[in-house]
Amino acid sequence: MPELTRRGDFYFRARRWLVRGFAYFVLAAWTVFAFYAVGWILLSSISTTREIFSNTLLRSGIHVENYVKALTTHSMGRYFINSCVYVAISLVFIVLIAGPAAYVLSRFEFSGRKVIQLLFVAALGVPGMMITIPLFMVFIRLNLVGTTLGLIIVYVCTSIPFTLYFLTGFFGSLPRELEESARMDGCTDIGAFWRIMLPLAQPAIVTTTIFNFIGLWNEYFWALIMVNSPTRRTLALGLQYLVQSMRYTGDWAGMFASVVIVFLPTLILYLFLSEKIIAGITVGAVKA
Amino acid sequence: MKASRRMLFLFLTPALLAYVFIYVYPTLQTVYFSFHRVTAFAGGQIEFRGLRNYVELVRNPLFQEPFVIILKWWFFGGAALFGGAFFFTVLFMTGVRFKSFWRAVLYGPNLINVVAMTTMWSQYIYSSRYGLLKTFFEAVGLHSLARIQWTSMDMLLRSVLIAYVWGSVGYFFVFIMSGVERIPTDLYEAARIDGANTVQAFFRITLPLLRDVLRVATVMWSITAINMFAFPKTFTPVAMPRQTTTPAIYLYQLAFGTTTEGAGEFALGKAAAGSCLLLILVIVVAAVIGQLLKERREVEY
DSSP: OOOOOSTTHHHHHHHHHHHHHHHHHHHHHHHHHHHHHHHHHHHHTTSOHHHHHTTOTTTTOOOTHHHHHHHTTTOHHHHHHHHHHHHHHHHHHHHHHHHHHHHHHHHOOOTTHHHHHHHHHHHTTOOHHHHHHHHHHHHHHTTOTTSHHHHHHHHHHHHHHHHHHHHHHHHHTSOTHHHHHHHHTTOOHHHHIIIIIHHHTHHHHHHHHHHHHHHHHTOOHHHHHHOOSTTTOOHHHHHHHHHHTHHHHOOHHHHHHHHHHHHHHHHHHHHHHHHHHHHHHHHHHHHO | OOOOHHHHHHHHHHHHHHHIIIIIHHHHHHHHHTTEEEOOSSSOOEEEOTTHHHHHHHHOHHHHHHHHHHHHIIIIIHHHHHHHHHHHHHHHHTTOSOHHHHHHHHHGGGGSOHHHHHHIIIIIITOTTTOHHHHHHHHTTOHHHHTOOTTSTTTHHHHHHHHHHHHHHHHHHHHHHHHHHTSOHHHHHHHHHTTOOHHHHIIIIIHHHTHHHHHHHHHHHHHHHHTOOHHHHHHSOSSOOGGGOOHHHHHHHHHHTOSTTTTSTTHHHHHHHHHHHHHHHHHHHHHHHHHHTOOOOOOOO
């Protein structure tokens, strides 16, 4: 920055430093709070319930058995597998359905294209309760309530609008010459998609899949309605029932271990991919 | 470019079918149910009852209260979220270092599962026995603050909102900050030469040029607030207090019979009517905000 030579330069700079110091103070305080809270949860998950209540975490050493108990007695292991199955299968089908649709919607002219795009954007604003009752009736008729397939269908269908919106923006930004040269080389238009466009779209597909993973891993509403049974619950539902039962079991250490089991996968993901995830949100803002 | 019919059909049909199955059919059906008596999810009777579902619902204080709660949630939560997001934006504009680290910390809570988040707040941070706030205020000698019962009924809505804002402010911050970063820096340099300070630059340059970003952010926030469900629902896992019952929670209870009012012969029809009212509210609010913060193209860079 060029040196300012006017009078009052000293005060000007002093105030800048003061303001910046204040900024550091606020950001540091916020960070300490966040790390302290999460750190306490981590430490309490390897302490005993008695230590949690007397604020003497780790006094009697590390208790890994909290995790064993959470995974077995409190069934969090089973719910962990349930969540993995629901989310993993859904993620595959979301891309398989939304990917091709986003491709034709972003790169070809045909009547009704704008309307279809608008319809999918509108879906992002539909309240969950608006579709719940009829959907639940259909699922009863099809014997899908309380099944793995049922929840996956809901997850896939409700994730398509966002994925489509995100991928449409990406496909639209690829150069036109790509398909033309593919066609010159004798590719069919469908072949050009699978062999050229889909591999090129990989970064965007990875980003949407990360977002969908986070969204579905943390999903609560549909799981509550569709798979609320002791064997089919998701991790989030399982944790909630555990917290509800604290009055009877009193196993607070096991509960905090379960909290860690629930948030650890996304937290680890975030440690590696925070830049990519944050960049992904800003794409939405730019498109606005 | 033109696409072959075969490709259009093959590529679009699955997505459109999913759309019709999950949005179009259920939405139309809910509108239909809202004018009827629907006695059960399976094998029940359906009977026309005109607007009575709506009238009875709107007159019911149990349905009115949640709207007052969500209005407070929208207003105070929105003020805190946008205020906080702008506050952090200004902090970032003072030239602090390690920006990507601070930003990652601010955004981080958005990735935490809602149940893990509400459990962390209700069972630890707000705990009256070993809670973070209690031990902190005791350690610094603020005993009156340490005695606050954060999860008592008269404090509950405020406490849930504080927890919610703490977890979500990073999202709005990143969203707004990304808009700020696209404003050309020479504007700020020109302003600085003219003697404007950071605060003036913020109100004269940043805010007016953020119109479009702000419109999207306020619409998103309003829709989120109107549909608020999981956060207040899981914050109090044992019993749902009236203090934090949002319209979506109330309608869920009505439809799935987890309250004395639910499971009645009119419950499903009324829940459908309430859902339609929520949808209408979403549409109206989105239209009003869109109109208030209309795209303006006369802004010159």
